[in-house]
Amino acid sequence: MGSILSTLLRSLVPTIRATIPSFLLTFISKPKPVHPLQTYQFDKEAILKRYEAERAKRLRQDGVAQFQTARDGAFHRFREDVASAPAREPTHAETKVLIVGAGFAGLVAAVKLEKQGVQDFLIVDKAAGFGGTWYWNQYPGAACDVESLIYLPFLEETGYIPTRRFCYGPEIREQVERIVTKWDLARRSHLSTEITSVVWDESILRWHVNTNHADHFITQFVVMATGTFHEPKLPGILGIExxxxxxxxxxxxxxxxxxxxxxxxxxxxxxxxxxxxxxxxxxxxxxxxxxxxxxxxxxxxxxxxxxxxRDNRLYDPAALSASLRPGWQTQRMTDFANILTGAVVDKDCDALEGLEEFTMRAILKEGTVAGVTVQPDQIPELMxxxxxxxxxxxxxxxxxxxxxxxxxxxxxxxxxxxxxxxxxxxxxxxxxxxxxxxxxxxxxxxxxxxxxxxxxxxxxxxxxxxxxxSTGFDFDVEANFYRRTGIQLVGTKARTFDEKWDEKGPSTLFGVHIREFPNLLYVGPAQSGVTANWTHTTYAVGDHIAEFVAQCLRDERYQAFEPTEEAEEDWGRQNEEGSEMRLQFAQSCPPGYYNREGKPEEIPARWAYFPKGIIAWTKITREWREEGEYRGMERR
Incomplete structure (x- = not known):
């Protein structure tokens, strides 16, 4: 019936057109505006065919096994610090918070704790200096690829303005040292020290932390800020030895x-x-x-x-500083994240140079200029x-x-x-x-x-x-925690961290709290609020950790806090949203550390970042803290 009706209507078109005045016909016939992207001439099939051919020829059966870690055996020297560790006597001490890692995540957590009035903490790192990735990667030409105004932590607090848009390693480490000096962090740090085990003691509701220097620390909270770009990865080829x-x-x-x-x-x-x-x-x-x-x-x-x-222009620090208002750095981070994810923001942000034309905001703006209102079902094609x-x-x-x-x-x-x-x-x-x-x-x-x-x-x-x-770092998300860190992490059931996550991938509340590991606060990308600017992530997670720890220490009724199984499951389900779409995209890409060397199907959906983005994650965790009820937490 439908086909008969459509045939009949098509046959009437010439008659209908003949009865319409020419000026009105011109108006009716005027084509609707189209999005400028739809006017570009692409041979879509040819491009996708080339993409697939390039992907296919790079696939290997051994996947991530084509690389080898430098942690053990004959390749251990490739991970050794070029600076020698000073000899010292073992330390035995108690602390409220022990922070594993002196990179951006660890330093931000320490400063945020200090701002909350928590001063009894200790930072431990295997490196001989502060800075994490920026301590290890001191190769010629090393520079940040996110705008320095939003990448270098605590610029507003230290009163420093970077010399250029994308500053180089030495300037980044200088800012790290400013942070260390301003908040007196060196006094509360053990460097050139590798943690070997972190074990929960239910009898005292504390963690026992041991190191390669025979140190022994007892702590109520552990902030696991081990980072990702520090453990060298080598090609798995014959002849290196x-x-x-x-x-x-x-x-x-x-x-x-x-x-x-x-x-x-x-x-x-x-x-x-x-x-x-x-x-x-x-x-x-x-x-x-x-x-x-x-x-x-x-x-x-x-x-x-x-x-x-990119335009790596020099800044005029005096002029730039005079134009800034209180709260400028966190606001600029927020603007960057919002625009990157397509949120409606009433301003431009030149921190996005090199990425902006690929954002949803740019696509919508381009359509508006052309008189086109982009419909939701058009977005995948336009992207x-x-x-x-x-x-x-x-x-x-x-x-x-x-x-x-x-x-x-x-x-x-x-x-x-x-x-x-x-x-x-x-x-x-x-x-x-x-x-x-x-x-x-x-x-x-x-x-x-x-x-x-x-x-x-x-x-x-x-x-x-x-x-x-220049083969990267051991960033394999499926690699076990022990392999990546050398830390034997054991929780309440005498199970290791790896045994817990081997069951079905990450199980967390907010990507931070983990059942069976009370008072452990994890800083990592899985199930957490993530954006292209890692420093913003450390700020958001650091705020959550510091405020949570401060709340717990003020509430003397309880000593240990861990999420319920139901809370972990609920958060895990939220992080699985959109996993099928992410998998399809990853499967279209050539092998690399983003897609587990061409085998993204081996990555559990729960390894994903929080899908709604860092701004939503920040709002959710802030409201949770403001409730003050530790919703989804067991306390004792």
Missing amino acids: NFRRDHFHSGRWDYTITGGDENGNMDRLATKTVGIIGTGASAVQLVPKLAQDAKKLYVFQRTPSSIRF QLADFRLMEQIRKQVEETVKDHSTAAKLKPWYSFMCKRPTFHNDYLAAFNRPNVELVDTNGQGVSYLTETGVVANGTEYEVDLLIY
Whole structure:
């Protein structure tokens, strides 16, 4: 019946049109405005076909097993601190709060505790200095890729304004030292100290913490701020143990071999042939410096990064400081997060440069300018078109920058924008125009093995004097906690942390509190409020931890707090929302640490970030604390 009716209506169209005045017909026939993204000419099928081909040829059966940790065995030296640990006597002490980690998360937690009046805490870190990721990654060219005004913690409190939009490692560590000095944190810290075990004692409702220095601490609360970018990951290839030339991981840079400092000037490389394995975020910052100083540089690539240029302009600290109002830094963080997730914000935020055209806000704004109201069912298509457009721009930029056509073709990323960590650098692509730099593209297979003096890739041996592994860190979300931290964490049922989470993935309340582990406060991405600016996450989680601990210490009726099973289950279900869509996207991406080396189906849905975003997470946890009822908590 439907088809008969539609045929009849179509047959009447010429008659109807003939009876309508021409001026009215013109008005009726005027096409409705379309979103500008829908006017771009893309060969969608061809692009998706290329994406799939590039993904498929990189897949490996061994997945994450293609890498090896540097924690144990023959590769332990690749994780050792270049600074030697001072000898000291073991410490035996009690404290209210023990913070594991002296990176941003640990330092922010400490300062937030101090602001809440909790001063009895101790910070422990395996590094010889403060800063976490920024202590370990002191390679030439290391810089933040989030705007420094929202990335460096406590700028307002310390009265410091960064010198440029994306500041370099030394300036970041200087700010870390300001924080340490202002809040007198060094006095309450044990550095060059690895925690070996954290064990709950139900008889005294306290944690026993032991270290590799034979220290023993008893504490009521433990803040687990171990971070993610500190444990070096090496390629699982033959020959590393037999390589006879100098080699080290980029996260343990050895200036006694290269000379120079974080600005470059590596004079000891002037007569050397250098190889670097990896083309991720660290390598993108490293390669231009190595290209300037090495006699010859081989860059071994599995998958190219997406590279965007950025305006790393200098600030005028005096003028900028005069324009700022109280609360400016946290407000700027909030604006950044809101705009990134598409919330309606009545202002622009130039902190988003390089990302804004890919945000929902930009897509809606582009439609409004064209007179189009975007409907919810149009959003997936428009997001994909925005992705196509952005990646085409990135590939065109490669083409316009790299002079050799063959090299340029190999440096083009063929995947969706957020499949891999986006990178930003003005000099990386241009480095491949230098006569001393050679890209060794492995067609997605990675290097084959090492000889005593060189790297074998594509059947060819490349002899090197120095080999740098820029292969990232042990970020595998399915890797057990002990492997990533070296800490044996044991809760109320004599079960380890790993045994608990092995059941069905993370089980938490807010991504912070964990049943069977009373008074343990976990700082990590799983089930927590996360945004592109990790510092914002540490602020949000740090506020929650500090206010919660302060509340608990004031309430002398109870000594131990842990979530109920029901509370964990409810929070877990909330974090599973949208998991199918996330899985489909991850399955379309080439292998990398974002998708467990091409096997995202092995990642439990509960490993996801809180799907509603950091602003919603902050509101939920703040209201929970303000209730003061410890809803979803068992107390004793």
